[in-house]
Amino acid sequence: MNYTIHIANATDHFVGLTAQIETLGAPLLQLQLPAWRPGRYELSNFAKNIRKLNITDSKGVPLEFNKISKDCWEVNCLNQTEIVLRYEYYANQPDAGACFVSEHLLYVNPVHCFMYAVGREAESFSVQLDVPMHWQIACQLPAKNHKLQAQNFDQLADSPFFASPNLVHHSFLLNQTTIHFWFEGGVVADIALLAEQTRKYALVQTEIFGELPLAHYHFLYLLLPNTYRHGVEHADSTVIAMGPAAAINEPAFYNDFLAISSHELFHLWNIKRMRPAEMLPYDFTKENYSRLGYIYEGITTYYGDLTLLRSGVWDFETYAKSLAGDLERHYNNLGRFNYSLTASSFDTWLDGYVAGVKGRKVSIYIEGLIAAWVADIAILVRTNGASRLDDVLRRMYQDSYQLGLGYSQEIYKNLLESVSGVNFDSYFEEIIEGAGHWEKYIQKTLEHIGLELIIREKEDGILSCEIKKKQEINELQNSLFEYWIK
Ligand SMILES: [Zn+2]
Structure with missing residues (x-):
């Protein structure tokens, strides 16, 4: 699964996410967002921070989708080889376990705002950080040209990152x-x-x-x-x-x-x-x-x-x-x-x-x-x-x-x-x-x-x-x- 993340609105604190997902021939795909994060053993219901969700085919034609739980969406992708998911996530919680975005900082705990295709948690994930090239990235995942690579959803969810021009290393x-x-x-x-x-x-x-x-x-x-x-x-x-x-x-x-x-x-x-x-x-x-x-x-x-x-x-x-x-x-x-x-x-x-x-x-x-x-x-x-x-x-x-x-x-x-x-x-x-x-x-x-x-x-x-x-x-x-x- 390939994600791109960028600062959608620094003033109002929204990050923008885009995901390209191969359907592997499935007529329906379920996309799940976590409801909690390891380290804080309570439900946090991250889905309440999502807005402007839309799902299209690879040419931008909207696809039909429905919510089937508070944080799971089912997409009709019959005859599609790939779908594209776009949404914004409210990132205005500058603590150690959440997300915060400003003009000079993209700080994300992926467990908050990245979805996985149900049943395909073991697949690898890439995350392209769309920030200026001179910004540094701090993360436990390997990064090349601002692209992070995770072996599976568990590892992605566990890998917070800072991207900023002001990091001291x-x-x-x-x-x-x-x-x-x-x-x-x-x-x-x-x-x-x-x-x-x-x-x-x-x-x-x-x-x-x-x-x-x-x-x-x-x-x-x-x-x-x-x-x-x-x-x-x-x-x-x-x-x-x-x-x-x-x-x-x-x-x-x-x-x-x-x-x-x-x-x-x-x-x-x-x-x-x-x-x-x-x-x-x-x-x-x-x-x-x-x-x-x-x-x-x-x-x-x-x-x-x-x-x-x-x-x-x-x-x-x-x-x-x-x-x-x-x-x-x-x-x-x-x-x-x-x-x-x-x-x-x-x-x-x-x-x-x-x-x-x-x-x-x-x-x-x-x-x-x-x-x-x-x-x-x-x-x-x-x-x-x-x-x-x-x-x-x-x-x-x-x-x-x-x-x-x-x-x-x-x-x-x-x-x-x-x-x-x-x-x-x-x-x-x-x-x-x-x-x-x-x-x-x-x-x-x-x-x-x-x-x-x-x-x-x-x-x-x-x-x-x-x-x-x-x-x-x-x-x-x-x-x-x-x-x-x-
Ligand atoms: Zn502890």
């Missing part, structure tokens, strides 16, 4: 992999430092999974004038939208910039390759329910920050502040008494990306992080520092992704038990599938590594958390702490 080599930074809208002051820090945490993450399975990885940074924080993972890239751009070199902002970058990189293994069986492959037309968000988001949130600490990019004080912030969100959410992690994961399709009704649910990110931390320390304790959650992840990666399979909760639980040598029944009953039993697990986890959590109540009733190393800790606590941060 840097790259460095990490083992056999070239790591690219693309900046639009601003740039960090010290690129050499960023490269060195990225190298450090990427190496720790690579050791956890045992390989860095790609030749190129691209960080696409969209720096915005307004306050913003959003990242979305892809197989060989990430888009990170942050602002205000003017604050990027301030320590707090820059640390957060590193944290989100580390989180998204970790996803290249955890969800983009190693994935729950129920999401393999993705079905773009409807909800892809999974109860395992605590693995693909929770573990990723835990390791995003932890690998910054373990690689020496962050000191313990910076890490402890971030962990205390996560615990603060947990302790201020009364939903922890009422709803489990697995149920909250299933319900991301219902209200996963809004605060939701007070006290209803928990977060696969925050409570998922705490669950991962509790498991990591439990394994360290049981094995005297010989094993940890890293070993579970590496084996799960080998036993699922590397064999072309998805994973299940049962596989994860079995690996936790075989790596630690102990039973994880109560952990799954109370933490993963239960609600309200967290306190004792958190206290035990802190105690094992010689930390203390100070919870204060502010005037408005909101709790604030602080994590400190205890003044006096025994040798065992000290050695487990050292294992944990190495």
Whole structure:
């Protein structure tokens, strides 16, 4: 399938798409637009952004077509060898997962606005970017003369791109992999430092999974004038939208910039390759329910920050502040008494990306992080520092992704038990599938590594958390702490 994309109206923010599709002799073709995008597990109904759809034969004669669902069109193409599809897509959402077009930027997440012929998702796609030749293109797909090539729809859908005359590009080599930074809208002051820090945490993450399975990885940074924080993972890239751009070199902002970058990189293994069986492959037309968000988001949130600490990019004080912030969100959410992690994961399709009704649910990110931390320390304790959650992840990666399979909760639980040598029944009953039993697990986890959590109540009733190393800790606590941060 061959697409061309151009800026149709920069002021009103529309991109124009044209697709030439061979009919392969079929009398009817169904053209499907995705209803959601991987990384955000809720329906987004992208079809509402489409206007001026028309379908003709190769000579421009209109063909009859009908909508058969909210985002699927059926075309009568009897006696045609090729049809031509034209439409415009509203691109005015400058975040990490959508599309935005202006006079000097064509930024597209193809999962929003490219259709596929139903049953022919495995066919290759080409996308010609009709922008001035001096513009640069940032994308994980190979590009030649502004033409991107994808092997199938899954790969196209997973490959966001920036096209702009203002892109700032840097790259460095990490083992056999070239790591690219693309900046639009601003740039960090010290690129050499960023490269060195990225190298450090990427190496720790690579050791956890045992390989860095790609030749190129691209960080696409969209720096915005307004306050913003959003990242979305892809197989060989990430888009990170942050602002205000003017604050990027301030320590707090820059640390957060590193944290989100580390989180998204970790996803290249955890969800983009190693994935729950129920999401393999993705079905773009409807909800892809999974109860395992605590693995693909929770573990990723835990390791995003932890690998910054373990690689020496962050000191313990910076890490402890971030962990205390996560615990603060947990302790201020009364939903922890009422709803489990697995149920909250299933319900991301219902209200996963809004605060939701007070006290209803928990977060696969925050409570998922705490669950991962509790498991990591439990394994360290049981094995005297010989094993940890890293070993579970590496084996799960080998036993699922590397064999072309998805994973299940049962596989994860079995690996936790075989790596630690102990039973994880109560952990799954109370933490993963239960609600309200967290306190004792958190206290035990802190105690094992010689930390203390100070919870204060502010005037408005909101709790604030602080994590400190205890003044006096025994040798065992000290050695487990050292294992944990190495
Ligand atoms: Zn994530």
